[in-house]
Amino acid sequence: MLSELTKTPEDIQQLDQKAITLFYKALKDGKEKVNNIRLMVVGMHGMGKTSLVNNLIWEFRNKTHTQQPLSTEGIDIHRCKLMTDGDWCLDEELKRVKYEERIQKLVCNNHMSKDTNSATAFNDETANSNERITSTEDRETQTQTEPLQTFKESLALQTDEILQHGIKFAKKMLETTSDNSEKGKALLDESKSEITVSVWDFAGQTLYYSTHQFFLNKRSIYVVVMDMTKCLEDVVSKSDGIGIWCGLVDDCTYLDIFKFWLNAIHMNSDYQSGKRTIKPTVILVGTRKDKMKGSAEEIEKKMNMYFDDALCSFDNNSPIFEHIYRSRFLVNNLSPNDSSFGELQKEIISLAAQQDYWDEEYPVRWIHMEQTLDKMRAEKLLIVKMKDVEEQDLKNVHTLGKEELIMFLELQHKQGNIIFFNSGKLKDFVVLAPQWIIEAFKCFIPHNQKIEATVLKDWEEYKKHAILKPNVLREVMKNSPPYIHQYEDAVITYMEYLNVIAQPLPNADALDAGIPHTYERVREETSGLYDYNPKMLNCHIVPCLLSRAPRPIDSFTSPDKPRTPVLAFVFCGKFMPPSFFHRLVAVCIRAWPISQERDQYCLFNGLAVFDLNSIYTLRIWYIDYIIYARIVCCSENAKLDNFVWRIKEVRRTLKKSLKDFVHQSSPVFDEYIQCPDMKVSLHNKGLFRVKQFHYDTEISCPVCSIPHTVKRSDARKHWFNKMLDQNDTDVEVN
Numbered sequence: 001m002l003s004e005l006t007k008t009p010e011d012i013q014q015l016d017q018k019a020i021t022l023f024y025k026a027l028k029d030g031k032e033k034v035n036n037i038r039l040m041v042v043g044m045h046g047m048g049k050t051s052l053v054n055n056l057i058w059e060f061r062n063k064t065h066t067q068q069p070l071s072t073e074g075i076d077i078h079r080c081k082l083m084t085d086g087d088w089c090l091d092e093e094l095k096r097v098k099y100e101e102r103i104q105k106l107v108c109n110n111h112m113s114k115d116t117n118s119a120t121a122f123n124d125e126t127a128n129s130n131e132r133i134t135s136t137e138d139r140e141t142q143t144q145t146e147p148l149q150t151f152k153e154s155l156a157l158q159t160d161e162i163l164q165h166g167i168k169f170a171k172k173m174l175e176t177t178s179d180n181s182e183k184g185k186a187l188l189d190e191s192k193s194e195i196t197v198s199v200w201d202f203a204g205q206t207l208y209y210s211t212h213q214f215f216l217n218k219r220s221i222y223v224v225v226m227d228m229t230k231c232l233e234d235v236v237s238k239s240d241g242i243g244i245w246c247g248l249v250d251d252c253t254y255l256d257i258f259k260f261w262l263n264a265i266h267m268n269s270d271y272q273s274g275k276r277t278i279k280p281t282v283i284l285v286g287t288r289k290d291k292m293k294g295s296a297e298e299i300e301k302k303m304n305m306y307f308d309d310a311l312c313s314f315d316n317n318s319p320i321f322e323h324i325y326r327s328r329f330l331v332n333n334l335s336p337n338d339s340s341f342g343e344l345q346k347e348i349i350s351l352a353a354q355q356d357y358w359d360e361e362y363p364v365r366w367i368h369m370e371q372t373l374d375k376m377r378a379e380k381l382l383i384v385k386m387k388d389v390e391e392q393d394l395k396n397v398h399t400l401g402k403e404e405l406i407m408f409l410e411l412q413h414k415q416g417n418i419i420f421f422n423s424g425k426l427k428d429f430v431v432l433a434p435q436w437i438i439e440a441f442k443c444f445i446p447h448n449q450k451i452e453a454t455v456l457k458d459w460e461e462y463k464k465h466a467i468l469k470p471n472v473l474r475e476v477m478k479n480s481p482p483y484i485h486q487y488e489d490a491v492i493t494y495m496e497y498l499n500v501i502a503q504p505l506p507n508a509d510a511l512d513a514g515i516p517h518t519y520e521r522v523r524e525e526t527s528g529l530y531d532y533n534p535k536m537l538n539c540h541i542v543p544c545l546l547s548r549a550p551r552p553i554d555s556f557t558s559p560d561k562p563r564t565p566v567l568a569f570v571f572c573g574k575f576m577p578p579s580f581f582h583r584l585v586a587v588c589i590r591a592w593p594i595s596q597e598r599d600q601y602c603l604f605n606g607l608a609v610f611d612l613n614s615i616y617t618l619r620i621w622y623i624d625y626i627i628y629a630r631i632v633c634c635s636e637n638a639k640l641d642n643f644v645w646r647i648k649e650v651r652r653t654l655k656k657s658l659k660d661f662v663h664q665s666s667p668v669f670d671e672y673i674q675c676p677d678m679k680v681s682l683h684n685k686g687l688f689r690v691k692q693f694h695y696d697t698e699i700s701c702p703v704c705s706i707p708h709t710v711k712r713s714d715a716r717k718h719w720f721n722k723m724l725d726q727n728d729t730d731v732e733v734n
């Protein structure tokens with residue numbers, strides 16, 4: 001019943017009962033509506049994103065701001081607040097006042113609640129019913145929660161100090177106003193506003209796709225920026241930043257880039273099929289209006305045609321359309337006083353106000369911890385140890401205690417403000433500035449680092465074969481900024497978690513050569529996968545750097561040897577970021593030894609081979625939006641039927657990993673089997689949707705020269721369970 005009065009954050013509803021009880025207890029001390037808008041400005045390098053962001057923020061537009069934002073090459077984040085006229089100004093100097101006001105409000109509310117106790121009584125009653133549900137668990141949490149009265153008293157003691165600050169602030173603002181500054185007046189009026197906008201200016205690195213899950217989420221409003229002077233079909237030239245684009249496709253066009261961003265937004269949107277939860281969050285913005293020819297009406301029409309053409313390249317029933325907001329904007333960034341910027345600001349706020357998360361309520365007593373994190377950020381800390389956060393918590397007026405602190409951090413993570421995982425080694429760190437993760441990723445990408453002569457040879461091997469030996473890792477760390485190398489453990493842990501790097505297993509030869517067989521087997525709960533950590537093989541592989549071109553896939557298999565049909569994971573919307581394949585390779589590297597040919601790992605750009613045992617190997621490769629897998633036996637006498645349980649296990653590992661990479665519950669890929677009679681595996685030919693065999697016992701093959709059908713039993717042989725014949729559902733193919 002409490003949730004009828006309180007707009008419970010959706011993220012809370014997904015927590016367990018114990019955490020929910022803890023949250024409601026925290027709410028009893030006061031709650032506040034939180035309306036933070038995350039605005040993600042995305043698009044390719046040079047499209048005009050930064051210029052657009054500058055025109056949206058008062059200080060940048062009027063060039064009054066000298067202080068550099070917390071910035072990395074990857075993303076600039078500006079925290080803004082609304083002024084009375086709807087314009088946005090930087091929030092930095094107001095932060096302290098904002099916290100004080102929020103606390104004052106809590107104190108007032110609590111005083112009032114002494115007189116009119118109905119709401120609290122209701123809360124108490126509901127909480128009591130919660131207590132009844134989880135009585136034993138709750139006793140534990142109760143001991144961690146400071147009594148409400150003590151909290152109120154400690155706040156009351158602080159009230160004077162808070163008011164003093166409030167008065168000081170008011171004076172300061174009046175002084176500004178006496179300078180006839182319109183802005184000063186507006187700020188003073190509006191300092192009560194609860195709406196904040198954090199504007200994220202993304203550089204165009206598609207290479208960092210593995211990290212996008214931390215930035216693109218369902219709690220964001222997106223502005224996708226396109227330069228109206230670039231034709232959709234034009235190939236992006238190297239000087240336009242293809243290095244940054246980094247091989248998503250060769251010869252990629254502006255249309256590819258547009259589609260890349262919309263697909264990336266969709267994949268990270270937590271869209272649930274069937275539940276129709278997509279609400280438009282994407283605003284399309286065209287830049288360089290000044291360079292377009294024609295009347296105002298004509299150029300508006302051209303902009304609409306441009307975006308219509310771009311959107312029409314998606315399939316008819318694509319969910320992408322549901323993300324797109326009806327209003328589009330055309331701007332000239334060189335004209336800061338153009339009214340379109342104000343209109344865009346208003347549209348962003350109104351769009352955010354329509355989202356499910358708008359007006360969600362959070363405990364006011366979390367303000368201190370928010371402030372603590374902000375203070376740490378102000379000290380330019382991008383990442384901190386969890387124990388430091390715990391220490392700070394103890395110093396706060398109201399200590400949250402470990403359990404509530406963890407819940408607070410997990411929710412901050414879900415909102416995209418920090419990165420925090422309460423599991424494995426990751427729980428020892430709190431990433432205060434999510435862009436740190438891009439910095440960490442970047443140090444593994446060779447650029448013009450100065451390399452010690454003693455390491456040069458291994459460095460060259462790293463660039464060529466993506467093998468990161470400990471000395472190269474040390475060198476990479478040495479060359480990185482202090483906030484990276486001082487946190488080397490965290491860098492490695494996060495990069496392993498993201499499957500950017502992986503430690504290989506020793507293969508059978510290495511074991512025969514006397515390398516001890518006792519691996520430390522660590523279950524990383526965060527990845528859900530077993531992570532063998534053979535200490536003696538201390539090197540890592542960085543799959544996204546694999547550049548060696550593979551031989552044709554059929555040179556790896558012979559039609560005369562026992563082999564499974566080709567299993568294909570076909571991505572919906574004809575889009576799969578290459579990083580999905582790289583991450584899958586990382587998972588496989590941890591699961592099975594990498595096959596070797598003439599003492600070289602069989603790892604290529606787009607293809608990898610693993611030893612499942614001494615005679616069976618797994619090949620995985622990808623082309624465009626399809627990932628393929630085939631298991632092959634090198635002994636003519638062996639029977640695949642004797643290996644069936646391992647084959648199914650391999651499929652489950654591949655499928656589960658791909659599912660984990662996608663941050664939404666609706667399926668984004670489908671499983672297909674290639675015609676088992678095809679001698680040579682051809683890309684996107686002779687593929688049969690496995691679920692189709694639920695309805696059909698055989699399907700005719702349109703590809704093979706000799707007309708034939710593919711039988712259900714043949715299609716499902718090896719990779720799938722026989723029981724599928726009866727029990728397969730459309731949701732899960734086991």
Ligand SMILES: Nc1nc2c(ncn2[C@@H]2O[C@H](COP(=O)(O)OP(=O)(O)OP(=O)(O)O)[C@@H](O)[C@H]2O)c(=O)[nH]1
Nearest residue numbers: 045046047048049050051203204287288289332333
């Ligand atoms: N004529 C004209 N030039 C523009 C417009 N918008 C941006 N520019 C220019 O285009 C260049 C690139 O603009 P940026 O805003 O830095 O582009 P970006 O997308 O942020 O690029 P990255 O920061 O590299 O990702 C700058 O020289 C801008 O002055 C526009 O509307 N009209």
